[in-house]
Amino acid sequence: MQTHATLMLVLAPFALLPMAQADNNSAPQVIATTQGDLDGDGIAEYVEVRNTNTQASDGMGLKRELWVYKTQQGKKTLWQRSNTAIYPSQGGGMMGDPFGEISIKKGSLFVSHSGGSSWKWGHTDQYRYQNGQFELIGYQSTAGRICDYWETVDANLSTGNIHYRKDFDRDKECDNNENRGHKDLKENFVNKNVRLNFANRNTQEVKIIAPKSKQDIYLANPVD
Numbered sequence: 001m002q003t004h005a006t007l008m009l010v011l012a013p014f015a016l017l018p019m020a021q022a023d024n025n026s027a028p029q030v031i032a033t034t035q036g037d038l039d040g041d042g043i044a045e046y047v048e049v050r051n052t053n054t055q056a057s058d059g060m061g062l063k064r065e066l067w068v069y070k071t072q073q074g075k076k077t078l079w080q081r082s083n084t085a086i087y088p089s090q091g092g093g094m095m096g097d098p099f100g101e102i103s104i105k106k107g108s109l110f111v112s113h114s115g116g117s118s119w120k121w122g123h124t125d126q127y128r129y130q131n132g133q134f135e136l137i138g139y140q141s142t143a144g145r146i147c148d149y150w151e152t153v154d155a156n157l158s159t160g161n162i163h164y165r166k167d168f169d170r171d172k173e174c175d176n177n178e179n180r181g182h183k184d185l186k187e188n189f190v191n192k193n194v195r196l197n198f199a200n201r202n203t204q205e206v207k208i209i210a211p212k213s214k215q216d217i218y219l220a221n222p223v224d
Contacts, residue, residue: 029051030048030049031049031050031051031064032049032099032101032102033046033048034047034102034103034104035047035104036105036107037104038068038104038108038129038134040107043070043071044071045068045070045071045079046068046069047066047067047069047102047104047109048066048067048069049064049065049086049099050064050066051063051064052064052065052083056088056089056090056091056223059090060088060089060090061088061089061091062089062090063083063088064086064087064088064099065081065082065083066081066085066086066111066198067080067081068081068134080129080133081198082134082198082199084199084202084203084223085111085125085198085202086099086113087099087113087115091113091115091223092113092114092115092116093115093116093117094117095114095116095120098114098115099112099113100113100122100124107128107129108126108127108128108138109127109134110124110126111124111125112124112125116143118145118146119144120143120144121141121143122141122142122143123139123140123153124139124140124141125139125201126138126139126140127197127198133197133198134197135157135196135197136194136197136201137156137157137158138156138157138158139153139154140152140153140155141153144169146169146171146174147169148169148176149166149167149168149182150166150167150169151164151165151166151167151215152165152167153217155194155219157195159190159192160191160192160193160194161188161190162188162189162210163187163188164186164187164189164210164213164215165184165185165186166184166213166215168182168184185213185215187210187212187215189210189212191208193208194206194208194219196219196220201220201223202220202221202222202223203220203222203223204220204222205220205222206219206221207219
């Protein structure tokens with residue numbers, strides 16, 4: 001699920017043609033909702049993914065936002081908001097809409113995306129409300145292509161523990177002699193330098209290098 005080893009999570013620059021310009025007077029469209037207790041007070045918060053009325057760059061469709069509401073006196077009040085946690089509506093490249101789902105489990109908010117063409121990518125973010133903000137505490141991804149290789153990353157950003165794998169596809173039907181000479185990679189290491197949250201999730205590229213295999217691992221890429 002990717003374009004090559006160094007573009008594992010890059011938003012596809014080969015996106016489809018832009019969606020029709022939205023009516024600026026229309027209300028933003030809610031495309032997904034979930035609810036659950038995110039701050040440990042025993043009261044459920046409500047989460048929405050919304051299309052905005054603003055076009056993203058490079059034909060990636062409409063920009064999207066993530067809204068979190070608290071319930072006060074029976075009414076929903078906007079509590080937290082992110083314009084960097086959700087990819088644009090056509091940010092999945094040839095696969096179009098990259099949005100997967102949002103869910104709340106054990107006090108954490110999970111957000112998934114996927115996309116690509118023959119090379120495919122997909123990942124899930126895990127957020128927790130702490131230190132007065134929603135911080136990215138977990139990241140799981142898979143990227144690659146049939147008959148080439150598949151990479152997986154499982155990162156606990158709270159502890160800094162990162163598990164990386166790269167498995168080459170040696171299926172006989174692929175007729176890929178080059179892959180038969182490659183050795184699969186598996187590496188566990190610690191990196192505590194990544195600090196991402198609702199405000200800066202995809203505002204700039206975040207790349208770490210596995211110390212042993214020297215593989216580039218992308219944890220964030222700019223989203224416009």
